Each structure stands twice: as C-alpha cells, then as structure tokens.
Amino acid sequence: MKILFISLGVLLLAFIVVQLYAMNAQRSIETYPYVVNKKYVTFEIRSYEASLFTSVKLSTKEFKEASSKGFSILAGYIFGGNEKNEKISMTSPVAMSLEDSMTVMFLVPKKFNKETLPQPSESQIEFRNEPAKTVAAITFGGWANDTKIEKYKEKLKVALDAEGIKYTNRFYYLGYNPPFEVFNRKNEVIVELQSENRDLIKK
Template sequence: MKIFLIISGVLLLAFVVVQLFAMNSQNDIETYPYKVEKKFKDFEIRSYEASLFTSVRLPSNNYKKMSSKGFSMLAGYIFGGNESNEKIAMTSPVSMSLEDSMTMMFLVPKKYNKEDLPNPNESNIEFKEEPEKKMAAISFGGWADDEKIQKYKEKLIAALEEEGIIYTNRFYFFGYNAPYEVFNRKNEIVIELPKDK
C-alpha cells in the first residue's frame, strides 16, 4: 500500500509539472495575428493579417482520423524533417480547413520568408501564403471531435444569420493546445467573411 501511494504521488506530481509547463509555454508561442473588430454574444469578428503557413492536404474530412496524421507530418517537418535538419518553433493555433478533404496548416514564424524555409523531406508538405482576411470565430473548450466541430459550426451559422451577417462557405477549425494539455483547452470554429467592397 505504501509503495502504491508513493508511486501515485510521483505520478501526480509529474502530471502537475507537465501541465504547469504546458500552460507556461503557451505564453511564449507565436500566434496567428488578428485584431477584434466587433464582439457579439456568442462570437466575434476579427481581421487576420496576411501570413505564411506550412500545409498538408488530407484525403478525408474526418477530424478524428485525419488530425493525428496531419499533425505528425507537419510536426515532423518543424522538428527537423527537412533538408537542413532545422528546427522551427511551434506556433498556434493548428488550423484545419473544414472541406470535403481537410488541409491542416501550421503558422510559419514571422522571422521566415517563404524563400528562407528549408525544403521538407515529406513531399506532401507545401508552403501556403494566406492573404489578410476577415473572419467570424466561435470558441469552445475541452477536446475537439467531429460532433463538437459540427455543433459549433451550426451554432456559428445560426448566430451569423441572426445578426444578418453574410458569410462564405470557407470554415476552419483552430486548435490551440497540445494533446497532453488538460486545463484551459481552447478550440475555435472560424469562417471567412466576404471582403469589403
């Protein structure tokens, strides 16, 4: 019994240390830059800056099946799976387009231009320049899954229609936490809005 309590105590301490480290490291991660234009009850309108991403196209729109595969490919690239064996800083959020086939994207840190990035070892990885855009975003906590993504996509559509805001059909899922993070998990469904005339 005593050994069990000691092992449990050590495991609990390790868990707490990992969670504190994860929460603290979030403060140092570069994020997709935006400015809030207007807040509503359930969502907000944001203007995002033009940004560069590494991306990989996935063969299905099933979040559960595809998210781990896409993440491991892109993480492999930034952790040194490139012609220079160069490590590139992790950024936030991880973005997935919600289409018939998903595209997962990692924001490239601002210090890089497209020409500066080392070529990936994985041929499916591409560099994608996203223009500045206006988007509506709705947030939810916990771990994301296909049901939650669909639920908040529908909730965002209903909220936009209630406010009479015109939207496109380009939806994205944004995930802000590593899989091992338990506390303060943050996810978003965002949708592009038409460009101002």
C-alpha cells in the first residue's frame, strides 16, 4: 500500500510539473497579432496583421484527422525537417481552415520571411501570406472536436446575423494549447467579415 501511495504521489507531481511547464510556455510563445475593435456579449471583432504561415492542405474535413496529420507534418518542419536542419520556434495558435479540404497553418516567427525560411523537406508544406483581415471571434474551452466546432460556428453566425454584421464563408478554427495541457484550454472559431461592416464595428 505504501508503494502505491508513493507511486500515485510521483505521478501527481509529474502531472503538476507538466501543467506548470505548459502554462509557462504559453506565456512566452509568439502569437498571431491582433487588436480588439469591439466586444459583444458572445463574440468580439478583431483586426489581424498581415502574417506569414507555414501550411499544409489535407483532403479531409474531419477535425481529428486533419489536426493530427497536419500538426505532425508542420511540427516535423519546425523541429528540423528542412534543408538546413534548422529548428524554428513554435507559435500560437495553430489555425485550421474549416473547409471540405482543411488547411492547417503555423504562424511563422517575425524574424523570418519567405526568403529566409529554410525550404521544407516535406513537399506538401507551403508558405502562405495571410493578408490583414477583420474577423469575428467566439471562444470556447476544453478539447475541440467536430461537434463543438460546428456548434460554435453556428452560434457565431446566429450572433452576427442578430447584429446585422455581414460575414464571408471563410471560417477558421484556432487552437491555443498542446494536447497534454489540461487547465485553461482555449479554442476559437473566427470568420472573416465583409468590408462593408466598417461603420458597425467601430469602438
């Protein structure tokens, strides 16, 4: 019995250490820069800067398959799977386009541009310039799955319709936490807005 309690104590200590490490890592990681233009009850309007991403397009619309395969391919690149065997810092969030063929994207750290990024070993990986954009964003916790993402996508659409804010069909999922992080998990669904909303979204 004593050995059992010691083993459980060691496991609990290891769990706490991993969670503290994960939370500390999140505070120091480079993130996709934006400003909040206006807050509503269930969502907010944001303006994102033009940014560069590494991306991989997958022939699936299932979140679990796309996130697992896409993350693996892109993580291989930033962990050294490139012509220079160069490690590139992880960024946040991991973005996924919500389409029939999902595209998984990692933000490129600001110190790089298309010319200075090492070429990937994996031919599926592309460098993608995302222009500056205005979006609506809705946030939810826990672990994401297809059902949750669709639920919050529909909730966001209903809220935007109620406010008379026009949006495009370009929806994205944003995930902020590694799979092993348990507490304070953050997920978002965002959608690009149409340009004629400018007067509606002023502070």
